[in-house]
Amino acid sequence: MLSLYPRCAELIDHADGLLITAGAGMGVDSGLPDFRGPQGFWGAYPALGRARIRFEGIASPAAFKTHPRLAWGFYGHRLTLYRTTVPHEGFSILRRIGERLTNGYFVFTSNVDGQFQRAGFDEQRIDECHGSIHHLQCLEACANEIWPADDWHPAVEEEHCLLTSGFPECPNCHGIARPNILMFGDWGWVDRRNAMQSRRLNAWLNTVEHLLVIEVGAGTHIPTVRMMSESQRGRLIRINPTEPELGLAEGVSIAGGALEALRGIEQALDDRQVQGAQS
Known part of the structure; x- marks a missing residue:
C-alpha cells in the first residue's frame, strides 16, 4: 500500500x-456505526435487533406514522450521537x-450526520444528497419548508429505543416533524435544501x-x-x-x-x- x-x-x-x-x-x-448488514445495525441498536426491525424498516416515513416514539427514539439517539461526536x-x-x-474542494456525501460541517468545511461547499438529521420537515409535508433542529433536544430511553420527551412539531400544522432525510419508501422528502446544494456543486464543477x-x-x-x-x-x-x-x-x-x-x-x-x- x-x-x-x-x-x-x-x-x-x-x-x-x-x-x-x-x-x-x-x-x-x-x-460512528455504519450499519453494514443487519447484524451491524442490530449490534448498534439491540432493541431493534430484539424486535427484528431492519434498518430499512425504521428508516422510513411509515415508521414515524405507525411507531413514532420508536422512530424518533432511533433518530433522536442518532441526532445526539452526531452532535457530540468529534470528527477524526x-x-x-x-x-x-x-x-x-x-x-478548492466540494463535498458530496450520503452521510446525514453533519460531520463535515463540524470538521470546519464550508457549508456552501457541501452537497448532502440524502439530507441532514440536523434539519426537520413536516411528516405530512404540509408545506415545502425545512428548519434547523438546533432547538430540539430529544430524550431517549435506550433500552427500548423510545423517545420519552415531546415530539418536534411542524410550525405550520403543529403535527409531528421528521428528519429532513431521504428515507426508504419516501415520497414526502422535501428536497429544496439539497436541490440548492446540488446547484452549487454543479456550478463549481464547471469551473x-x-x-x-x-x-x-x-x-x-x-x-x-x-x-x-x-x-x-x-x-x-x-x-x-x-x-x-x-x-x-x-x-x-x-x-x-x-x-x-x-x-x-x-x-x-x-x-x-x-x-x-x-x-
Missing part, C-alpha cells in the same frame, strides 16, 4: 479541484488537501479543468456516492477496506480505512514537497 501513496500525491499535484465523495465508512474512525483527523487532512488546490475525486467509505449496497464518483471526468482515488475496486474508473485503489489512508496520502504529499524543494 505504501507505493500507492506517492501516486496519490502525484494526482493531487496535477489537480486544480478536489471533489470529496463520502459514504458511511468515512465516520467509522470517529466511532482524516476530515482535516481532506480539507487541507482541498484548500491547496486552485479551485474545474483538472478534477480529482477522493472517495472514502462508500459501498455498493446503496451506490449513490460511488455512482457520483465514477460519473466524473477526473481521476479517482477510492479508499474502502472491503470494496476498493475501481471498476472502469482511472486512478488509485486503496484497500484500507479512511484515517490510515488519508494520513498516508498527506505524508506522501509532504515528502513530495520536500523532494521538490531539494531538487
